[in-house]
Amino acid sequence: MTTSLGARRVLALLVSAFGLTYRAARAGTPAYVVLGLLGGVVPLAAAWCTKILLDGLAAGTAWAALVPWAVVLAATGLVSGLLPVASQYLRQRLDRSVAVLTMDRLYRAMDRLTGLARMEDPRFRDKLQLAQQTGRNGPGRLVDDGLGAVQAAITTGGFLATLLVLNTGMAVIVLLAAVPALIAHLRLSRARAEVMWSITPAERREAFYAELLSSLDAAKELRLLGLGDLFRRRMLVELTAAHAVVEGQDRRDARAQGLLAGLTALVSAAGLVWSVWLAAAGSLSIGDVAMFVAAVAGVQSASQSLVHNLASAHHSVLLFHHYREIEEQPTDLPVAVAPAEIPALRSGIELRDVWFRYADDQPWVLRGVNLTIPHGTSLALVGLNGAGKSTIVKLLCRFYDPCRGAILWDGADLRSLPVEDLRARIGAVFQDYMRYDLSAAENIGLGDVSSMDDRERVVAAAHRAGAHDVVTALPRGYDTLLSRLYFDEADREDPETGVLLSGGQWQRLALARAFLRDRRDLMILDEPSSGLDAQAEHEVHSSLRRHREGATSVLISHRLGTVRDADVIAVLAGGQVAERGTHEELMAGGGEYARLFRLQASGYDEVVTG
Numbered sequence: 001m002t003t004s005l006g007a008r009r010v011l012a013l014l015v016s017a018f019g020l021t022y023r024a025a026r027a028g029t030p031a032y033v034v035l036g037l038l039g040g041v042v043p044l045a046a047a048w049c050t051k052i053l054l055d056g057l058a059a060g061t062a063w064a065a066l067v068p069w070a071v072v073l074a075a076t077g078l079v080s081g082l083l084p085v086a087s088q089y090l091r092q093r094l095d096r097s098v099a100v101l102t103m104d105r106l107y108r109a110m111d112r113l114t115g116l117a118r119m120e121d122p123r124f125r126d127k128l129q130l131a132q133q134t135g136r137n138g139p140g141r142l143v144d145d146g147l148g149a150v151q152a153a154i155t156t157g158g159f160l161a162t163l164l165v166l167n168t169g170m171a172v173i174v175l176l177a178a179v180p181a182l183i184a185h186l187r188l189s190r191a192r193a194e195v196m197w198s199i200t201p202a203e204r205r206e207a208f209y210a211e212l213l214s215s216l217d218a219a220k221e222l223r224l225l226g227l228g229d230l231f232r233r234r235m236l237v238e239l240t241a242a243h244a245v246v247e248g249q250d251r252r253d254a255r256a257q258g259l260l261a262g263l264t265a266l267v268s269a270a271g272l273v274w275s276v277w278l279a280a281a282g283s284l285s286i287g288d289v290a291m292f293v294a295a296v297a298g299v300q301s302a303s304q305s306l307v308h309n310l311a312s313a314h315h316s317v318l319l320f321h322h323y324r325e326i327e328e329q330p331t332d333l334p335v336a337v338a339p340a341e342i343p344a345l346r347s348g349i350e351l352r353d354v355w356f357r358y359a360d361d362q363p364w365v366l367r368g369v370n371l372t373i374p375h376g377t378s379l380a381l382v383g384l385n386g387a388g389k390s391t392i393v394k395l396l397c398r399f400y401d402p403c404r405g406a407i408l409w410d411g412a413d414l415r416s417l418p419v420e421d422l423r424a425r426i427g428a429v430f431q432d433y434m435r436y437d438l439s440a441a442e443n444i445g446l447g448d449v450s451s452m453d454d455r456e457r458v459v460a461a462a463h464r465a466g467a468h469d470v471v472t473a474l475p476r477g478y479d480t481l482l483s484r485l486y487f488d489e490a491d492r493e494d495p496e497t498g499v500l501l502s503g504g505q506w507q508r509l510a511l512a513r514a515f516l517r518d519r520r521d522l523m524i525l526d527e528p529s530s531g532l533d534a535q536a537e538h539e540v541h542s543s544l545r546r547h548r549e550g551a552t553s554v555l556i557s558h559r560l561g562t563v564r565d566a567d568v569i570a571v572l573a574g575g576q577v578a579e580r581g582t583h584e585e586l587m588a589g590g591g592e593y594a595r596l597f598r599l600q601a602s603g604y605d606e607v608v609t610g
C-alpha cells in the first residue's frame with residue numbers, strides 16, 4: 001500500500017471525486033460548493049464591517065450612515081451561524097446519493113471479475129476492503145476537504161490582500177506568524193499519515209483476532225480448545241504495538257505544536273504592540289487595528305483548517321485511489337476479440353495436455369493432463385487429497401485458464417467462448433457449496449434465477465435431492481428462512497425466524513440447487529454426498545445415476561463405491577492421469593484404484609464379516 005501518489009494521479013482522483021459527486025447529486029453539489037465558498041468570504045465581510053463601523057465611530061460619523069454596516073455585520077453573524085447547519089444537511093444528502101452510485105459502480109466492477117485468481121490475491125483483498133470502506137463517503141469527503149481548503153485559502157488570501165492595502169508591514173507579520181506554522185503542520189500531518197499506514201498490518205491482525213473471538217463459526221473450537229485467552233492476548237499485543245507507534249507520533253506532534261503555538265503567539269503579540277503604537281502615532285486607524293486582530297485570528301484558524309483539510313484530503317485521496325483502482329480494473333480473464341457462439345455440447349469436452357499452477361511461485365498442480373469426456377458419458381475423478389480433482393472442476397468452469405495446454409468444448413478452446421454462456425451450460429455442486437441466509441425455496445431457486453418463483457420445479461429438484469422431506473418439516477416449509485440474521489423488524493418478532501439446518505441437510509439443498517440446472521450440458525458434482533447419511537447417500541446416488549443417463553457429467557468422490565458405475569474413472573496422481581478405465585478394468589489392472597477400493601471395502605468387510 002502506498003502513502004504517495006504522483007501529482008497527476010492526485011489531480012485525476014480529485015476530478016473524478018467531484019465528477020462522481022456531481023453525477024450523484026446534480027443540484028446538491030453546486031449548492032454545497034456555493035455554501036462552502038460563502039463560508040470563506042463571511043469572516044472577511046465581518047472584519048470589514050467591524051473596521052468600517054469602528055472607523056466611523058472614531059470619526060464621529062452620523063449613526064444613520066453606520067446602521068447599514070451594523071445590519072450587514074449582524075447578517076454575517078446570522079449567516080455564519082446558519083451556514084454549518086445548511087452545509088451539514090446538504091453534505092449528508094450528498095453522502096447518501098454518492099453512496100448509492102459508488103456502491104453500484106464498485107459491485108459492477110466486482111461482477112466484471114469472472115475468474116478467481118484476483119479474488120484470491122491478498123493484496124487485492126486488502127484493496128477491496130479499503131475500497132468498500134471508502135466507497136460510501138470517500139468522494140464526498142474528498143469534495144469536503146477540497147472545498148475546505150479552498151475556503152481556508154479564500155479567507156487567508158482575503159485577509160492578506162486587505163492588510164496589504166492597509167499596511168504592508170502588518171501583512172508581513174501575519175504571514176510570518178502563519179507560514180512557518182503552515183509548513184510545520186503539513187510536515188507533521190505527512191509524518192502522521194506515514195505512521196498510520198505503517199500500523200495497518202498490526203491493525204489488520206488485531207481485527208482478525210477480534211473477528212475470530214466473536215465469530216460463530218470459530219466459537220465451537222475456541223471454547224473446546226480454550227483458545228479465547230490466547231487470541232485475546234495476541235489481539236492486545238497487536239493493539240498495544242500499534243498504540244506505541246501512535247503514542248510516539250503524538251509526543252512529537254505535541255512538542256512541535258507547543259513550540260509553534262508559542263512562536264505564533266509571540267509574533268502576533270509583537271505585531272499587536274506595533275500596530276497599537278502606530279495607531280497611537282496616528283498612522284493607523286482603530287478600524288485598522290481591529291482588522292489586524294481579526295486577520296491574525298482569521299489567518300491562523302484558516303491556515304489550521306487548511307492543514308487539517310490537506311492532511312485529510314491526503315488520506316482520502318489514498319483511500320479513494322484504491323476504490324478507483326478496483327473500479328477501473330479490467331476483467332481478470334482474457335476475453336476473446338470475437339467470441340464464438342457456444343453451441344449445445346455435441347461431441348464432448350477434452351482436456352489437452354493441461355498444465356496448471358495457482359501462481360508462478362507455486363508448485364504445479366496439473367502436469368499435462370489429458371482427458372476426454374464424450375457427450376452423454378460420466379467421468380469420475382478420484383485421487384488422494386490435493387491430487388487436483390477440484391482444480392480440474394474449476395478449470396472446466398473457467399475460473400482459471402490453464403497455464404499450458406487447452407480445454408476444448410466440442411473442439412473450441414474455452415478461452416474463445418463467452419464465459420457467461422459457458423457457465424450457463426454448466427450445473428455444479430462444489431465441495432465448498434454456499435449456504436445462503438435466505439428461504440429454503442430461494443436456496444434451491446438460486447440454481448436457476450429464471451425459475452426461482454417456479455415452485456413446481458423447485459419442489460421437483462428438492463425431491464430428487466432428498467431435500468423435500470427436510471424442507472416440509474420446517475415451520476414454514478419452503479418459505480422458512482434459513483438464517484440467524486434478522487432481515488427486517490417483522491422477522492425479528494417472528495419466533496420461527498432463524499431455522500438452522502444440519503450439514504447434511506444443507507448439502508441436500510445444495511444438490512437440489514444443482515438439480516434445478518440439470519437441463520444444462522455438463523453437470524459437475526464435487527463430493528456431492530460427503531455429509532449425507534448412508535441412506536440419503538444411497539438415495540442421492542440412485543437418483544444421480546438415473547438422471548445421469550445420457551447426460552455429460554463429472555463426479556468426484558472419495559467414497560469409491562459411489563463412482564464405480566461411471567463410464568470412465570480417472571485416477572489423478574502426481575498432477576497426471578495415472579489410470580483410467582471402467583471400474584472392472586481398473587480393478588483387473590490392480591493399480592492405485594484397485595488398492596484404494598480394496599482398502600475402503602476391507603473396512604466394511606471386517607465389520608460385516610467379523
Ligand SMILES: Nc1ncnc2c1ncn2[C@@H]1O[C@H](COP(=O)(O)OP(=O)(O)OP(=O)(O)O)[C@@H](O)[C@H]1O
Binds near residue numbers: 358385
Ligand atoms: N486457490 C488455491 N490457491 C493455491 N493453491 C491451491 C488453491 N486451491 C487448491 N490449491 C492447491 O492445489 C492442490 C490441488 O488442490 P485440489 O483442491 O484441486 O485437490 P483435490 O484433489 O480436490 O483435493 P481434496 O480431495 O482434498 O478435495 C493442493 O495442493 C492445494 O493446496
